[in-house]
Amino acid sequence: MSVLDQEFMIGFIRMATDGFEHGWHERNGGNLSYRMKEEEVAAVAGELNHDAPWQPIGTEVPGLAGEYFLVTGSGKYFRNVCLDPAANLAIIEIDESGTQYKICWGLVNGGRPTSELPSHLMNHEVKKRVTNGAYRVIYHCHATNVIAMTFVLPLTDEAFTRELWEMATECPVVFPQGVGVVPWMVPGGREIGVETSKLMEDYDVAIWAHHGMFCAGPDFDITYGLADTVEKSAEIWIKVRSCTPEKRQTITPEDFRELAPAFGIELPEKFLYEKH
Numbered sequence: 001m002s003v004l005d006q007e008f009m010i011g012f013i014r015m016a017t018d019g020f021e022h023g024w025h026e027r028n029g030g031n032l033s034y035r036m037k038e039e040e041v042a043a044v045a046g047e048l049n050h051d052a053p054w055q056p057i058g059t060e061v062p063g064l065a066g067e068y069f070l071v072t073g074s075g076k077y078f079r080n081v082c083l084d085p086a087a088n089l090a091i092i093e094i095d096e097s098g099t100q101y102k103i104c105w106g107l108v109n110g111g112r113p114t115s116e117l118p119s120h121l122m123n124h125e126v127k128k129r130v131t132n133g134a135y136r137v138i139y140h141c142h143a144t145n146v147i148a149m150t151f152v153l154p155l156t157d158e159a160f161t162r163e164l165w166e167m168a169t170e171c172p173v174v175f176p177q178g179v180g181v182v183p184w185m186v187p188g189g190r191e192i193g194v195e196t197s198k199l200m201e202d203y204d205v206a207i208w209a210h211h212g213m214f215c216a217g218p219d220f221d222i223t224y225g226l227a228d229t230v231e232k233s234a235e236i237w238i239k240v241r242s243c244t245p246e247k248r249q250t251i252t253p254e255d256f257r258e259l260a261p262a263f264g265i266e267l268p269e270k271f272l273y274e275k276h
């Protein structure tokens with residue numbers, strides 16, 4: 001079976017296409033990465049080329065030494081991924097020091113992995129550690145309503161988590177840990193990756209002010225579903241806010257405390273503060 005017929009490749013392409021169709025990937029906006037399983041690397045070993053030079057990642061991820069990732073290319077359009085995966089995606093290998101990568105497949109017309117590779121890999125490194133290897137997907141999208149919210153709310157984990165939870169009863173069930181917020185920073189480098197990966201210690205969602213969000217998860221369905229849930233909640237928030245400066249009624253801290261045991265989740269008290 002060729003690389004293109006592998007289940008992980010089909011899932012990756014479907015997620016990229018879904019994100020584009022949702023309107024979260026204008027032009028080359030957004031990027032996606034998947035940490036391949038050992039058996040998936042073995043299944044495509046015959047198609048991997050190890051002749052390309054090692055390149056600096058721009059950060060250190062020793063916890064990912066020897067891992068392989070499927071990633072989107074920098075400047076490539078999500079819209080085109082399904083039409084020509086080999087031109088828009090790459091499989092990269094991480095070296096034994098965790099400081100360099102090598103392109104082993106894809107980007108057949110040239111190019112390099114996403115400019116957000118440092119953020120992706122630092123997030124993967126944290127998630128691999130804190131989930132004992134269960135998490136494999138990191139997704140960055142330019143979700144419209146989430147971005148809009150970052151112009152209105154204070155840029156705190158508490159404000160964003162609480163407002164997003166209030167907009168749909170299922171939200172605290174889908175992301176009970178809440179969401180983290182990174183203030184505006186220059187994208188594409190190590191610094192924003194450091195700040196984002198700190199948030200990934202606690203959360204599966206990191207919102208980048210005036211830019212977009214990062215989601216992490218074990219597979220494509222759960223990670224995409226998470227982004228979809230957060231963005232839908234943000235859309236409701238923007239609609240409510242467009243109608244009225246104050247909500248007439250909402251889900252209260254007491255309601256959340258009642259919800260938690262019913263769904264077998266824990267909701268940190270820091271998000272259930274009284275509003276004045």
Ligand code: 13P
Nearest residue numbers: 028030031074075114115
């Ligand atoms: P890339 O095209 O390099 O992936 O950049 C897109 C983006 O969204 C940067 O944050």
Ligand code: ZN
Nearest residue numbers: 029030211212
């Ligand atoms: Zn971006």
